Amino acid sequence: SYRALGLPQLRVGTRVPTEVLEHLVGLATELRAQRSKPTATPEEARAANAALRSSMRERGNYFPDIERAAAGALARASYVGGALSQGMLLSVVAQHGFSVRFVPDLPRSVRSLTDLRGNRIYVKQEPVGGHSARAVILQALGHFLLGHDTPRDFADFLRQRVEANYFAAAMLIPETAAVAFLRDAMSRRDLAVEDLVDVYSVSYEMAAHRVTNLITHHLELPCHFVKNDASGIIYKAYQNDGILFPADITGAIEGQRMCRQWSGRRVFSAPDRFSPHYQYSDTPAGTYFCVAQVDPRADERGYAISLGVPFEHSRWFRGRETTDRVKSNCPDGECCQRAPLTLAERWDGMAWPSARAHSHILSALPAGSFPGVDDVDIYEFLDQHAAD
Template sequence: MTGFVDEEDRSFSTEHDLLVFGQRLRHLRRSAGLTLVELGERVGRAPSQLSLLENGHREPKLSLLRSLAEALGTSVDELLSKKPPNRRAELEIAVERAQLDPIYQRLSLPPLKVGKRVPTEALEHVLALYEELKRRETKQVATPEEARKANAELRGTMREHGNYFPEIEKSAANLLERIGYQGGALSEGLIQSLSSHLGYGLRFVTDLPRSVRSVTDMKNHRIFLRRESLGMHSPRTILLQTLGHLTLGHGQPRDFADFLRQRVEANYFAAAVLVPEQTAVPFLRKAKEDRDLAVEDLRDVFSVSYEMAAHRFTNLASQYLDLVCHFVRNDETGIIYKAYENDGLVFPSDATGAIEGQRMCRYWAGRQVFAAADRYSTYYQYTDKPGATHWCVAHVDTSRARDFAITLGVPYAESRWFRGRDTTNHAKSGCPHGECCQRPPAELASRWEGMVWPSARAHSHVLSALPSDTFPGVDEADVYAFVEAHQD
């Protein structure tokens, strides 16, 4: 049976719910007309032990599950069904869970013992009040400054850990082991096995709401996806990000910072599954030994995007290769969309410490690649920057509607481990300090200053508040209408 083994000392699987199991056990016992004492006599257990099972406080061993099923005249499958036996049981479980939520616990109310004497209407009221409290807590509007500060703080945490998070690596590795992963790029079949292992079916649809990449129907255990890619996000990447939320136990975001953290963790999980630590690390160590490290090799061996390969390199470089590095994604105008560093590189930033939205130096590799004779070939460059020289490899990602450059860089001394270290491309940058490229040359400015009036592209989004939804940017009305329309 899924989630169980035959050893007597192994117990309840984490993919089953103790509260639901307890409710089903109580329901089937009462339906059979048995007391706890009578059922205990049939299965050789004390009534107190069975009471702990019914209240969701103890895990049942496989041998006991079989005895209970036989005593109640049912099957183990029926006992382990993930569906509460009735509406009353569903409400009791929901109220028990609500009382564990920090939002609820901040009210400092005495625990509500959910017994049979509590009217069903009272449970309905408690649950409705909790849902409204949670909605108000999670729909607080974040200002752009708060969002940028949250982003900067998250990047600081990534830097402190070398962008390596062992608990997520372990979660990914455990799942891969359970589906029999042996090495190399993951097949579509293995990826779908991950979903099945977690108890979710896949549905590919054409009418997914425009504001989402996927929709997870947690009531019916289904994940809805489009078949086509969304920029760099292929259906398998989106599926793995969704499974990451489920595997890592994410709840509804408390605020924008929590939303951002969850999204980064889910992305990390997807990369850790597609480029598994157990096979990627030996591959990278061998490449370093051969002085032939290359992001494109990581991309090709594991069949992922160049961006995912470069970002995955940052996860493993400091932990296993004794390398510090930096990563940037920027558009052709130099606007930074994503960045990370633990090699001392100084990015342009605002007063909150945020990098995203700043314009990088025109002499950095991420901008010079767009001026190369062939912008779609791999571009290497050494750049003298204030205090240090960095070697970088830049690649223009064509998987989106517009081009973005992905850059991976290391200090000069570390370039000896990389393919492309013999490049003759060399530039000098004074950014983000000094004149450098942020102002026009004095001679040019003297001829044109005051004689030109450019009409800037409209950037109306800078004046708008961040979305205040539970999941920022998601139209919940569309999502709820969608899942309602797809009820079988």
């Protein structure tokens, strides 16, 4: 780092004052810290997301190396099937030299914190409806089993996060058993996300995302996945079936608003939003069969999770007999992005909304090797618990 600055070599002799040495050491420490901070603007983050999603689509959202790592970890712990119990989970963690501590005072900026000196994974026991402690622990373990190092930049941070999440899902819904389960359901024309939720005791979101990992690679079924809130803002999305998501000029989908006719929007007005909502959607890219459900484990705002496939593959899924069929012309503005002419003529210029401020869109993402993590908080926490 010093040579890269192009400065002359500094000869440190006995006559160099201690204050100067302290000054140099302080500058060197800060230079090292600054070089490790993968700060990104919202635009850079969206571009990184778009690139990562393209990579996932090319491989059908299937990561064979991570599948093998998860299968190996389960085999060493003598896993025999079914939902991964907490006892089996702790056995898996112990097999790799780590222990788990549940604490009430975990720093707010993290879901888990690993002490690499004491090989402890600290987790806060979340209340019902929060993140699954099993998934959080396995995500932390996945970083080490997958050989992750300090992220080089924000794109590397995102990649590592996706891989750790994939590892946790592959541990909680193991490939071999899950594929056999899905094949059997397909033979009965009864594929359904909620069955994986029941069998493996995972969230609806994890089960739906795990289906996208497996059904293209093993069952040759293209698909799409979306997570959105009640206003239609997209938080996560994936597709390899040709459906057209709303996107900005960089190709980013996150933060865009989905069509009002899509199942992820309509489920919020369904009589029972916590039960599967089935529908067919005629779109400019073709007709799709989709099932959406508001995840009951999500926070109070609620998020809809949608899984869909092209019309010709609907025959394999539960709910295909639905008569609910809608037409969506989005991204054509005449579909639902502009108000009907009569309403626009009546209210144009007569409305002044006070919008919620989303201050995060105006600034760079939080700096740090792990964006958004407060280093002071985590170091103080580790120091406090080191003697426990």
